Amino acid sequence: MYLSIVTINYNNLNGLKDTFKSIKSQKNVSSNDYEYLVIDGLSNDGSQELIKEFELIDNYLIEADQGIADAFNKGIKKSRGKYLLFLNSGDSLLNEHSLLNVIEALKNSQADILVKKVAMVDENNNILYTIGKEFNISKQRYRNYLPHQGMLIRRDLFQQYGLYDISYRLGMDYEWSIRVLKQNPFTKIEFMDECLSRMAVGGVSQTNFKQTFLAYHRARMKNGICNPVISLISSNFFIIRRSIGLLIRGYKKGN
Numbered sequence: 095m096y097l098s099i100v101t102i103n104y105n106n107l108n109g110l111k112d113t114f115k116s117i118k119s120q121k122n123v124s125s126n127d128y129e130y131l132v133i134d135g136l137s138n139d140g141s142q143e144l145i146k147e148f149e150l151i152d153n154y155l156i157e158a159d160q161g162i163a164d165a166f167n168k169g170i171k172k173s174r175g176k177y178l179l180f181l182n183s184g185d186s187l188l189n190e191h192s193l194l195n196v197i198e199a200l201k202n203s204q205a206d207i208l209v210k211k212v213a214m215v216d217e218n219n220n221i222l223y224t225i226g227k228e229f230n231i232s233k234q235r236y237r238n239y240l241p242h243q244g245m246l247i248r249r250d251l252f253q254q255y256g257l258y259d260i261s262y263r264l265g266m267d268y269e270w271s272i273r274v275l276k277q278n279p280f281t282k283i284e285f286m287d288e289c290l291s292r293m294a295v296g297g298v299s300q301t302n303f304k305q306t307f308l309a310y311h312r313a314r315m316k317n318g319i320c321n322p323v324i325s326l327i328s329s330n331f332f333i334i335r336r337s338i339g340l341l342i343r344g345y346k347k348g349n
Contacts, residue, residue: 096200097128097193098175098249102165102182104135107144109184114148116186120193127197133169135159141183163258163266170252176200177208177246181291185243188213188289196290200246205284208246213289222295228285231275235319236328238268238310240283243291251281259316264302265309269316276317307332 099117103110117130129152132145136158145154153172159165166180177200187193199208211226229239245267255274258266274281311329314320320328 095127095129095175096197097177097179097246098131098169098173099128099179099181099193100131100133100166100169100173101185102133102135102162102169102180103137103141103145104159104165104183105137105139105141106183107137107139107141109182110141110144112186113181113183114144114150116181117150117193119190120187121190123193123197128193129153129173129175131155131169131172133159133165133172135165160260161263163260163262166266167257167260170249170257173249176249178249178252179246179290180242182243184294186292188291192290195288196246199286203284204282205246206248206251206282207240207284209240209283209285210244210246210288210290212241212244213292214295215292216295219292221292224289226285228287231279231281231283234275235272235314237332238265238271240267240271241293242267243293244289262309262313264306265313268310269313272313272317272319276319303336304333307336 101110101113130150132148132151132154134141134145134154134156136142136156142156145151145156155168155172159168169180170178179196181187196210209226211224213221213224215221226241226244227239233239251274255270255277258270260266262269307329311325314325315322
């Protein structure tokens with residue numbers, strides 16, 4: 095089996111419906127090539143009932159968790175695919191051929207991590223811009239260039255380098271990436287210049303961007319990959335830049 099798709103959810107029924115609709119729309123894909131797993135943190139908004147009814151789920155787990163990282167880890171432990179894709183509730187695949195395209199890419203890839211772009215969309219699902227680009231490992235120490243909705247990760251990397259650190263409420267994927275890259279600078283990362291998925295603007299890491307960038311600083315300190323002063327300056331630089339960008343966009347929208 096080439097791919098395990100993991101969706102985590104907590105009280106996001108409408109977002110979960112969108113994700114399920116995207117999975118159901120995929121065409122010409124063999125069920126032997128992928129599995130679909132859903133991890134729910136004991137939602138009380140109708141999500142549990144929807145999960146139990148959705149026919150394309152291969153396995154699910156409904157129980158309380160300790161946050162996003164813990165839910166990711168539960169999905170990893172239940173997965174069987176060679177690669178993993180984390181597609182959270184509210185996220186969706188770009189179009190009806192996305193899953194077929196990515197499985198074909200995985201069949202021909204020797205990458206440890208295959209990276210595609212993610213389309214950021216508004217409330218009407220219109221694409222505003224894309225994130226994800228080719229990068230060198232040295233850049234990753236200062237900013238996260240690996241959006242998890244666009245990452246196909248070899249499952250055995252989690253066996254080699256450990257699971258996500260559940261002490262991180264935000265930035266756990268960044269901490270994991272620099273942990274891997276520090277221990278193995280020769281990790282093979284392959285970038286494909288095409289979109290894999292859609293993500294709505296205003297997600298958890300975006301609305302809490304200050305905490306996210308400070309979590310990046312904490313991750314750099316944990317893994318000893320950067321001078322503390324430079325690390326803190328870097329995080330604050332991106333906080334200020336994001337704040338200014340939001341002010342400018344708000345001003346343009348109001349005028």
